[in-house]
Amino acid sequence: MIKINLTAEQRTEIEKMITKDIKKNSYPEIEKICNYLNDANFIKTAEFIDTEEKVIKICLLSSKTDLIDFQKKINKAYEEDSKWKCSCLIDRTREYIKDELENLYLKFSNRNAAYNILRIMKVNVCPYCNRQYTFTIRTKTSKKIGEKIVKTDLKSRPEFDHFFPKSDYPFLALSIYNLVPSCSLCNKGKSNTPSENFLYPYEESFGDKGIHFEIQNVIGNLLKQEEIIVKLQSAKKNQDLIKQYNDSFKIESLYEQHVDYISELLYKNYIFNDEAIESIYRSYEKLFKSPSELKQLILGNYKSDNFNQRPLSKLTNDILHQLNCK
Ligand SMILES: [Zn+2]
Structure with missing residues (x-):
């Protein structure tokens, strides 16, 4: 409904942060997915994620057209890789990719990097409904109670809606401009509907x-x-x-x-x-x-x-x- 207007400076900061996070945390695990694909002879698909540079590029795709184009290319590669293979291997590989990337996203969403990126985005209200505040805070405190030190991690952030759902577009699970900070009501409301039926908040309103x-x-x-x-x-x-x-x-x-x-x-x-x-x-x-x-x-x-x-x-x-x- 409303646009997320990011300045060039905000984009640069966000991209710096996600790049650092991928290098440190996500890429080593994506390498494992790549090895799995190569072992299962899904070579064309694996080629999309066989270097750190390529993975960073996927995570920084910055327009609706680029996200769709990438997905088309990887779908085509997956289809070609699937030729002459038994359907159980095709399904198992698809499930594996989906689960692994979903898992990687979950880990990312709990890290400081996700909170920092949201703070830079400064999307204070849900872009889908323009009704709910979506502030981001994270404060870690420790308090001495008696002899014990009690650590508290006080956190609140909007949910990330995957504009192109991670179940259908697993390789876009960590693409930062596929993540739309939104309220939980809208995230749930949108979940089962094809993305082409909605406006892409980073570009349209x-x-x-x-x-x-x-x-x-x-x-x-x-x-x-x-x-x-x-x-x-x-x-x-x-x-x-x-x-x-x-x-x-x-x-x-x-x-x-x-x-x-x-x-x-x-x-x-x-x-x-x-x-x-x-x-x-x-x-x-x-x-x-x-x-x-x-x-x-x-x-x-x-x-x-x-x-x-x-x-x-x-x-x-x-x-x-x-x-x-x-
Ligand atoms: Zn909302």
């Missing part, structure tokens, strides 16, 4: 597709006579995409639970009209560059570049756009 929230019954709600209805609107060509987001992430149903927030926003927008803002601005001229900056603060309206810093920022922006553009 609802805004790019002209998909926006629209609220119905505005006047009725201000008069306390009608319930708010929240709908996602867009051109006809995007209706399937909206349906997919509603089916997997329950967007409209969940957003309708935010009636108190929406109602408050309607009142704020009504009360803090241009005249009221001008008058407040005159008292705080030194604090704000313009009346519109003050209005943004009062209404909590974020620009699209910063949507991933606060929950409901897309909804807020769309509602204010709807109310003030009529």
Whole structure:
């Protein structure tokens, strides 16, 4: 729904960190997978992971197209390797690759490197729903209780959704731009649906597709006579995409639970009209560059570049756009 906007500096730092982690931790184990593939005569597949450099390259694939292209190539190699082999060997090898890489991902996700990368990404809100905070913290402390030293590892982080699921795309299990920091609800919601039905958060957003929230019954709600209805609107060509987001992430149903927030926003927008803002601005001229900056603060309206810093920022922006553009 919202884009993860990473700067060139953030990408460089993330890539440095993942490269270091692969060299130190993952590659020695990937070498074992490579040996297994060679022994089972899956030579073409093994060629993709037979050097540290190649593995790092896979883990740094940085666009949706590159991730898909790589997967196509390795699928083709696997198919060629499978020719003339018995189906039990083909299945067993596929299962082995899947289990081993899934295991490697699990180990990575528990290491400091994963936490550090998430801290650099600074995705503070789930990009799929834009509702849940997804802060990352990890603090290790030790406390003396009596004679004993008790160590605590306090940690919290978003889940990593594999945009291209690790069950179908095992070689992308550690590719950092295949990992989307997300809330657990969305991670579960997306799990069984093909990835092509979703927008790739490192590149695409609802805004790019002209998909926006629209609220119905505005006047009725201000008069306390009608319930708010929240709908996602867009051109006809995007209706399937909206349906997919509603089916997997329950967007409209969940957003309708935010009636108190929406109602408050309607009142704020009504009360803090241009005249009221001008008058407040005159008292705080030194604090704000313009009346519109003050209005943004009062209404909590974020620009699209910063949507991933606060929950409901897309909804807020769309509602204010709807109310003030009529
Ligand atoms: Zn979410």
